[in-house]
Amino acid sequence: MRLNTKSRYAVMALADMASFKANKPISLRDISLRQSISLMYLEQIFLKLKKHNIVQSVRGSSGGYILSKNPNNLKLSEIFLALDENVKTIGCDKDSKKGCNGRSSKCITHNLWDELDLHINAFFENKKLEDLIRN
Amino acid sequence: MRLNTKSRYAVMALADMASFKANKPISLRDISLRQSISLMYLEQIFLKLKKHNIVQSVRGSSGGYILSKNPNNLKLSEIFLALDENVKTIGCDKDSKKGCNGRSSKCITHNLWDELDLHINAFFENKKLEDLIRN
DNA sequence: TATATACCCGACTAAAATAGTCAAGTTTAG
DNA sequence: CTAAACTTGACTATTTTAGTCGGGTATATA
DSSP states (O other): OBOOHHHHHHHHHHHHHHHHOOSSOBOHHHHHHHHTOOHHHHHHHHHHHHHTTSEEEEOSTTOEEEESSOGGGOBHHHHHHHTTOOOOOSSSOSSOSSOSTTOSSOOTTHHHHHHHHHHHHHHHHSOBHHHHHOO | OBOOHHHHHHHHHHHHHHHHOOSSOBOHHHHHHHHTOOHHHHHHHHHHHHHTTSEEEEOSTTOEEEESSOGGGOBHHHHHHHTTOOOOOSSSOSSOSSOSTTOSSOOTTHHHHHHHHHHHHHHHHSOBHHHHHOO
16 A cells, blocks of 8 residues: 555645634635645645535635535545555455456456555544544 | 555464475475465465464474464464564554644544554454464 | 676666646636 | 736756666575
């Protein structure tokens, strides 16, 4: 798998929004300042979050973003999915039916990576955004 | 975290050795052919495995490698450790006391990555090489 | 003893991924 | 009307990955 800064910052930014509980839209500029994340990078991240309907945008002056869901109802797995990061371990090509590593059948470790994926995805399936800010 | 081909190939190669159960040392050339892994790359991998005493080498003609332990006693976590891959999620700098992301205190998602590490490490702690070949 | 086989090991490199930046917008509150 | 804030695609430097290369050393066996 591959957890990069995009995923990490996305979770940080959303946790920031959730803990802030503003009635107003929250601007990326504010999140940028509070969480020490580059504004331009946040824009890139929120574009994806918006496309996956995790946040909604309000344009114009005094605009910003608001969470589409209640934090106790937003699974972390949804966030990773939005960033094309749906926790895939490097390993065998899941799509091709052709087997692994140029071989004609499944490789000896194939099932292992499948299990690992399940294990990790289960972790993120069971974590809600709310869990991060309760503490 | 970061699972790369080195870790993956290491597990494949060791599983190959375990399933072969030769009394003779097994040459990298044989493993290379059976598992479709470059010989030169295997050499690099086995160097590390040897340093961590996961395998032992027999030099010279008709030499090769033998497993140092019984496969039912070799945890996958040991293999990853040998390859400097002791499952670290990208995230906050664990060593520095200085907090995360240039901030003076722990970031809002700090505990999350700690938990994830534990979750993944537990998976590899509980898996033995034997588990891969029984099936 | 010759020699082929196989381990040993550091240095190097091409390709891919990451972590952003930049530029040029559009929308809308005040 | 203008400043704040979102929108979007393209671009790029740096780092990491996934190996290769080359020149060893050791030893079983013929």
